[in-house]
Amino acid sequence: MQKQFDQLRASELFCPRCRTSRPVRETLLLVVPGGEIHSYRCNICGEHLGTREVKGRPGNIG
Numbered sequence: 001m002q003k004q005f006d007q008l009r010a011s012e013l014f015c016p017r018c019r020t021s022r023p024v025r026e027t028l029l030l031v032v033p034g035g036e037i038h039s040y041r042c043n044i045c046g047e048h049l050g051t052r053e054v055k056g057r058p059g060n061i062g
Ligand SMILES: [Zn+2]
Pocket: 015, 016, 017, 018, 019, 022, 042, 043, 044, 045, 046, 047
Protein backbone atom coordinates (compact mmCIF):
# COMPACT_ATOMS: atom_id res chain seq x y z
CA MET A 1 0.00 0.00 0.00
CA GLN A 2 1.33 3.39 -0.96
CA LYS A 3 1.44 6.29 1.38
CA GLN A 4 -1.01 9.02 0.61
CA PHE A 5 0.02 12.59 0.89
CA ASP A 6 -2.29 15.33 1.96
CA GLN A 7 -1.86 17.69 -0.94
CA LEU A 8 -2.70 20.89 0.87
CA ARG A 9 -0.88 20.16 4.06
CA ALA A 10 2.83 20.39 4.37
CA SER A 11 4.31 18.43 7.21
CA GLU A 12 7.83 19.54 6.37
CA LEU A 13 9.19 22.60 4.65
CA PHE A 14 12.66 23.81 3.85
CA CYS A 15 13.89 26.16 6.55
CA PRO A 16 16.48 28.69 5.35
CA ARG A 17 17.79 29.18 8.86
CA CYS A 18 18.26 25.48 9.57
CA ARG A 19 19.24 24.93 5.91
CA THR A 20 17.27 21.72 5.79
CA SER A 21 13.71 20.42 5.79
CA ARG A 22 12.08 20.75 9.14
CA PRO A 23 8.73 19.74 10.60
CA VAL A 24 6.44 22.72 10.64
CA ARG A 25 3.96 24.04 13.11
CA GLU A 26 0.77 25.47 11.66
CA THR A 27 -0.86 28.31 13.53
CA LEU A 28 -3.79 30.59 12.87
CA LEU A 29 -2.40 33.91 11.71
CA LEU A 30 -5.37 35.91 10.53
CA VAL A 31 -9.09 35.61 10.02
CA VAL A 32 -10.23 37.02 6.69
CA PRO A 33 -13.64 37.14 5.00
CA GLY A 34 -14.31 33.66 3.70
CA GLY A 35 -11.50 31.92 5.43
CA GLU A 36 -8.40 32.00 7.54
CA ILE A 37 -4.72 32.55 6.96
CA HIS A 38 -2.55 29.96 8.61
CA SER A 39 1.14 30.44 9.04
CA TYR A 40 3.84 27.83 8.96
CA ARG A 41 6.78 28.08 11.28
CA CYS A 42 9.80 25.90 11.69
CA ASN A 43 9.20 23.68 14.68
CA ILE A 44 12.88 23.83 15.58
CA CYS A 45 13.91 27.48 15.34
CA GLY A 46 10.58 29.24 14.84
CA GLU A 47 11.48 30.77 11.49
CA HIS A 48 8.47 31.84 9.45
CA LEU A 49 8.29 29.60 6.39
CA GLY A 50 5.07 30.52 4.67
CA THR A 51 1.35 30.99 4.82
CA ARG A 52 -1.64 29.09 3.58
CA GLU A 53 -5.15 30.31 2.96
CA VAL A 54 -7.87 28.10 4.36
CA LYS A 55 -11.27 28.55 2.83
CA GLY A 56 -14.27 28.82 5.07
CA ARG A 57 -16.87 26.13 5.11
CA PRO A 58 -19.21 26.40 2.12
CA GLY A 59 -22.73 27.37 3.00
CA ASN A 60 -21.62 28.95 6.22
CA ILE A 61 -20.61 32.35 4.91
CA GLY A 62 -22.08 35.45 6.36
ZN1 LIG B 1 14.44 26.26 11.33
